[in-house]
Amino acid sequence: MPEPVPLFLAPMAGVTDVAYRLLAKEAGADYTATEFTAASGLSRKDAKSWAKVETHPREDPFIPQIFGGVEDEMVETARLLSKDADVVDLNFGCPAPKVTKTCAGAAMMGEPDNLVRMVERCLEASQVPVSVKMRLGTNQETLTVLEIAERCAELGVLRVCVHGRTLSQKYRGVADWDMIAKVVEVCEPYNTPVIANGDVIDAKSAAKCLEVTGAQGLMIGRGAIGNPCIFGRIKTELGWEEFEAPWGDANQAGQKHWAWNRYVELVDEIGGPYAARNMKQHAISFTKGLPGGRELRPHLHAIKDFRLIGEPLNIALEAFSQRRHNTLIVPEAIEAAATASQAGGWRR
């Protein structure tokens, strides 16, 4: 069994809102980060951008993630955020064309000198440590990750997270853990921890990824969507710690039921105009992989006021996890969804 390492919830746009981050921590994650947020908006004090990096007094550590292709904007944003953040994370991994066309995100992997200068200036401007998240390079012909990771480590970044794919791969193919192992090697002389990311979906793949990469931490993205209990399960299954699961000895469906209700509670507790913004997407994600999920989803989609989506899903998950039904298609849940869908929409 591999030695215990910290587990990170990957930053994910539309997923890692503050309630989901608090939930993931309760479910066993050690670190979480906000979704990536444009330095162009933050440095201009745009309210919607600042809503994306909202935090909560209980969030510890608070790690906002930023991206941008304009050095001065990134530096100013790192300076501003570092007043409240524990760590500022810089994104050099996003493959979305709307990001890369401004030479931001993973496109920066094609410009090592610019990227390194940006990191150096952000480190100078920030009052708190700075971490970086990157891909392997822009494509298989230009794998710049070893040079860039080593130079960032030399500059003194807190940690280097590597998603084992190139920009042109987007999310296709298989994450290259062997390449992450090489990043671990080049960062070792600087004592800079490397966090391996890509294709970890359960305890087995977590153990394998650690064996191959020798990384000092693991980051999980898609495997944690609609499935935040993955962190506690990995820790328990790998015998890392006596993780006191807040879901008791519930089966996987019961874990989802616990997690969904806890998410709804956290959204209520956090309140404010943005807390519930990803509620519908999360509800849909929680039904994935469960029998009857496909059939239940249209009923959830029909609910316009997404704050009302909590109850129908709660009823379905409860009945399913208690084995009163062997699918999520539970008549009471469909009825509750129909009632909720009568309500008008809710706009922020």
Ligand SMILES: Cc1cc2nc3c(=O)[nH]c(=O)nc-3n(C[C@H](O)[C@H](O)[C@H](O)COP(=O)(O)O)c2cc1C
């Ligand atoms: C819906 C979605 C949104 C994402 N948004 C971000 C983001 O805001 N910042 C970031 O660094 N990576 C983002 N990513 C990439 C993930 O953080 C992660 O690097 C990638 O999904 C690979 O890990 P996985 O195989 O565990 O999913 C996103 C991925 C997904 C699926």
